[in-house]
Amino acid sequence: MAPNLFGSSTSLYLETSDQEKSATEKASIQPKYEWDIVWRNVIAFVYLHFGALYALYLVFTTIKLETTLWMLFLGSIAGFGITAGAHRLWAHRTYKAKWPMRFILMIMQTIALQNDIYEWSRDHRVHHKFTDTDADPHNANRGFFFSHMGWLLLRKHPDVIKKGATVDMTDLERDPIVFWQRKLYLLLVTLFCFVLPVWVPCYFWNETLFNSWNTTLLRYAVSLNATWLVNSAAHIWGYKPYDKNIGPTENKSVAIITLGEGWHNYHHVFPWDYKAAEFGNYNMNITTALIDFCALLGLAYDMKTVSVDVIKRRAKRTGDGTRYSEDEDSQSHGDHHSHEDMKWGWGDVDMKPEEIQEVDIINKSD
Structure with missing residues (x-):
């Protein structure tokens, strides 16, 4: 196994594991939250993005067409591992999948290298439950850069750890595929995110190791930034046809880039919808x-x-009127929804009976 250059947690690249004891001690001593920069992540991201920019130059000069197509293929595969896998299947439980599909999605999600499924889903459930508050891992109220990537360069706010502990994760703890990936994550991510993607072009069409490595950096950087746009751009720019009182927006550009994840206002209102969109x-x-x-x-x-x-x-009750006309009664009564009304998805204990009854289930199991 390759040495872990970025820390000893199961997150090979990003040192974002909860530092529960130290964070609790700091919170009790320091009344005000202070930045704690994770410098190894800063260095890693600087290297990654400079390498990706150089690789972009190589794509138009020395990198073979087959290698570029391989990069695009793997980028798409990794993207589906996040969107259909970590996001809609595991984080929100919007649908169920039989074990072969879950296994394939797990491999695809591993290629993306955005932390293991359990950690990814936990952070995302906390994000939905406490959207745009200090308990949100990538709180958009702290600015575009923080919500885009800055949150990975700092230790988590104490509220993320404290309130995050209240989010139920027992369903993923019982999933053997999630457990297996988490246990072997360092080995799996080294193999599927780096070793095989670099080896294939070198072996099958004689690409240089240098070009193949830099192409991998480009693919990884693009994949990360695409995912981050959902946390940043889709919480800042766009319209709010379903709930004007929350931060997430409908952003068509982000939807195109992220294979359908940019319909974010709808998604935060109905996080149990497997389409993550009305359409x-x-x-x-x-x-x-x-x-x-x-x-x-x-x-x-x-x-x-x-x-x-x-x-x-x-x-009509809470939207901004960009898709459906606002209800006059809701305007007069100032109908308001805050993060306290948020749920992370299907199975959240705070789902109201009427919300459960409003859900339609397609392709029901026997």
Whole structure:
């Protein structure tokens, strides 16, 4: 196994594991939160992005076309591992998948190197439960850079650890594929994110090791920044047709870049919808197409969604009017939803009975 250059946690690249004891002690001593920069992450990100920029130059000069196509293929595979896997399947439980699909999605998510499924899902559930507060790992109220990547350069705010401990993770603790990946993460991520992606071009079409390595850096940097745009751009720019009182927005550009994850205002209002969007078409939501295809193969089932009537009622009551007209009664009463009304997805103990009843389940299991 390659030496761990970025820390001893299961996160090979990002040292974001909870420092529960030290953080609690600091919070009790220091009344005000202070930055604690993780310098090894800073150095790693600087190297990654400079390497990616240089690789972009090499793509137009010396890197073979086959290597570029290989990079694009792996980038797409890794993207689906995050969107269909870590995000919609494991973090939000918007649908269920049989073990072959879960195993393949786990490998795809490993290629992405964005921490193991358990840690990724835990941080994301905390983000949804405490959106844009100090307990949100990438609180957008702290600015674009922080919500985009700065949150990975600092130790977590004490509230992230304190309130994050209240989020239920027992479902993932019982998933053997999640457990297996977490236990072997350093080995798996070294193999699937770096060794094999670099080796294939060198072996099959005689690409140079230097070019293959730098192409891998470019693919990884693009993958990371695409995911980060959901945390940053989709919390700052866009419209709010479903709930104007929360930070997340509908951002078409982000949706295109992230295989359908930019319909963020809808997603935060209905985090249990497997489409992560109101729209049923696949034009800017390729991840939904993948899940539907897997459902046809019998691999995905129990897909949760919300009817148009339910969506319209909510949009008219709390939306900004960009898709459905606002309800006059809601305007007069100042209907407001804050982070206290947020749920992380299907199975959140704070889901109201009426919210559960409003969910439609497609392709139900026997």
